Every structure is written in C-alpha cells, then in structure tokens.
Amino acid sequence: MKRIAKVIGWTLLGLILLVVAAGGLFIYKVQNGFPVSYETEKPVITFPPNQPAILVFSKTTAFRHGESIEASLPVFSAMARQYGWFVYETEDGGVFNPEQLTHFKAVIFNNSTGPVLNEAQQQTLSQYVEAGGALLGIHGAGDGSHHWPWYEQHLLGTRFSHHPLSPQFQQADVHVETAVDSTLTRQLPASWGHTDEWYVFQGQPKDVQIVSYIDGTHIVPNGNILWVKDKNFGMGKYHPVAWCRSVGKGKTFYTSMGHAKDAWQDPAFVRLLENAINWTLH
Template structure:
C-alpha cells in the first residue's frame, strides 16, 4: 500500500513539474517567438484607381486570436463593400515591399503577434510609415512578442507589460477623449460598455506624444496578471487607462487599440466605427 502511494505521489509530482515546465516554455515562446518562416514572393495585385486601398494583414507567429482574427476579416470585408474600399486580405508577408506598400492608404495589423517580417520587410514597413503611410494595430498587435524595438517605440508608443489573469475578461466603461483630429471621433459615442482583455502598459502612451481616443477607468478593473511564478504583474495603469490612441511617426501616422481580444468586439458598433474612421482619416491624409 505504501509503495503504491509513493508511486502515485511521485507520478503526481512528475506531472506537476512537466506542466510547470510546459507553461514556462509557452510563456517564453510567446514573448520571444515561435519558429518563424518568412514569405518573400511578391504577390500579383491589381490596384484599382479611385478607391481607398487597405492592406489587412492577419499573420501571427505568437498567440493566435483566431476567433477575433476571422471576425475582423469579415468586418473589414463588410466595411470595404459599404465604403467602396479596395481590400487586400492576406497573411503572406511578401506584400511588404516598398513598391506595393506605397500604393496602400493604410496597413492594418489584425491581431498580428510574434515576429512577422524579415529585416528587409520590416525596413519597408518602417519607411512606408515614416514617409507618410498609415498603420492601424488591433489588440495583439500591441503585445511584446514582435521582437522589433522600432515597432514598439514608434507604432505603439508604449511598452506592453501584461493583461489581467485573475479576471481575464472584464466589463468597463469606454470613454471618449477630445482628440485634435475630429474626423477620428466622427459618430463615436461619448461612452459605451464593453468586455475585453484590457492590456496593461508600463507607461501611459500620452507620455510619448500619443493622442488618446478612448480610455477606461483602470481603478475599476482588476489588472492583476500574476500567474504561477510571476509575482510582479499586480499593477495597473491607474484611473487614466488608454485603450485607443494615435500618434505621428515622422510624416506618417499610427493608430492602435487594445480592444479586440475576441469576436464580441466586432459586434460593437463603436469599435467598428472607430476603425472605419481611422481608415477614412488615413485616406484623407494621403
């Protein structure tokens, strides 16, 4: 009996060690990246005249928000049909070349996570934005998995820390701010209720010159991101917790929202109107 009990206890301990090791490996890979392949073939694209041209990029090599990505693809297809946009929907990085990027009014990162582009493609995207291009990032596009400091400093403008774990998804009141570009705020409600995975950043993006469009009251959510051996993620951003903002990047512009963890966001009219406004702003600036 004692021998059987020892075997059971050692088996339980071994399973626990394996689970902890697997969780730590997964956490490391989310931050530092999974094995990546880069697509380098330049696609054949026929660009129509007289339409706003949108590149919707949904590749992920880190955590994949599959449900939200698919909902986002459908939502952008619907917006494109409604507004007569040309939408190029892809998960292939070959389109990130100087010649083709220059023809798009805006590039959208639809929950893109992990290392996505090779060095040449990253340089092409950076040059596109700095020379007057526009970029929109949604939710996972703002986590710390991209292994590209320029991207984090310039397109996001804030360093991601964590998201809540104890209360993974939480309802909050999303409140509109006054932004210099009123077109961004066109037809947006002053407040709306939404449940999401509220990303916590080390610094408020206002500090890096970003213009906040929407924020929540960070004192009314539980921001605790501690899990297993992680014990230093029990802080939030305080009362002013931005969840959507935009910033100038030399001659170009970057828009980011941490909203959009799952498909429920894409059923929210304010969220869809926000993204539509950002695309329209991008077309106006070009």
C-alpha cells in the same frame, strides 16, 4: 503497497513537472513567439483603379487570437463595400516589399503577434510609414512579442506589461476624448460599455494623441501567474485604450481593444476602427 504508492508519487510528480513545463513554454511563446519562416516571394495582387487599398495583415507567430481575426474579416469587407476600398487580407509577409507596399494607403496589423517580418520587411514598413503611409494596430499588435524598437516607439509609444487574469475579461466604460481630429470621433458616443481583455502598459504612451480611455481604477489589473509575481499593477485612473500620432509624413493608430470575437459585434468599437482608417486616408 509501498511500491504502488511510490509509482503514484512519481506519476504525480511527472504530471506536475509537465504542467509547469507547458506553462513555461506557453509564457515563452506569448512573450517571444516561435518564428518558423519569413515569406519573401511577392504575392500576385491586382489593384483595382480608383479604390484606396487597405492591407489587413493577420500573421501570428506568438499567441493567436484566432476567433477575433476570423470575426474581423467580414467586418473589414463590409467597410470596403461601404466606402469603396480595396481590402487585401493576408498572412503572407512577402507583400512587405517596396514595389507593392506603396500601393496601399494603410496597413492594419490585425491582432498580429510575434516576429512576423524579417529585417528587410521591417525596414520597408518603417520607410513606408515615414514617407506618408499609415500603420494601424489592433490589440495583440501591441503585446510584448514583437521585439522591434521602431514599431514599439512609433506605433505604441510605450511598452506592454501584462493583462488581467482574474478575471481576464472585464466590463468598463470607454470614454472618448473630444480634443482630437473629428474624423476619429465621428458618430461615436461620448462613452460606451465594452468588455475586453484590457492591456496594461508600463507607462502612458508618449508623443501620442489619446482617442479613448477607461477608468483603470474600475478594473482588476492583476496579471500574476505561476512564478510571475510583479504584475499586480494597473495604469491608474486614466488608462488609454486607443491613440494615434504622426510619424514623419505618415500616421499610426493603435487600440488595445479587440481580443475576442465579441468585440466585432460592438458597433462603437467597429465605428472607432472605421473612423481610424478614414483618418489615415485623409
């Protein structure tokens, strides 16, 4: 009997250690990603004449918002048909070369997470933006897994901290700022209800124009998990969820909304992104 109890005890201990190790591995992946390789071969792209080209880049090496990415692609295709854009969707970083990137009017990091570009590709993207290109980021594009100072400064203007865990998804009213370029607010309601995984950043984004925000006192921002005990704060009453800025001759736009596939069924969220792309094209 004692032997059976001993075996059960060791088995339970092993399972506990396995769960803890799995949890630690998951947190490491979310924070740092697991880069396997960087694609460097130029893809074959035929750019149609007289159509603004939009690059939708969905590569992930950290947490993958797979359902959201899949739900987004037909939405971007529908926008392209409506406005006459050429949308090129890829997860291949080889497109970030000086010759091809200049053909694109805007680049969208579509829930792209983790280190996804090598140093030369990062330099190509930063130079592209500063020379007059545009970079847009959706949700996971603003998490803490990218580890690229230029990107963090010029797309986010702040640093990711955490997201709520209990509950992870919460409903909040998204309010639209009026003192921004009307292209960004065109046909948007003054406010609308939206359910998402609300990212919490370490401070208000700097040197940006806020496009929309929520009342952070109306959500539960606690993100404590396992041994992480210092993620129980929010951003206060004024909690930005979309913002933009000029970078050199170019533009950037970021929204922390868009975690789940349901976001792409929200007409106001889709309109916000549609407006943001149009804003970068003018």
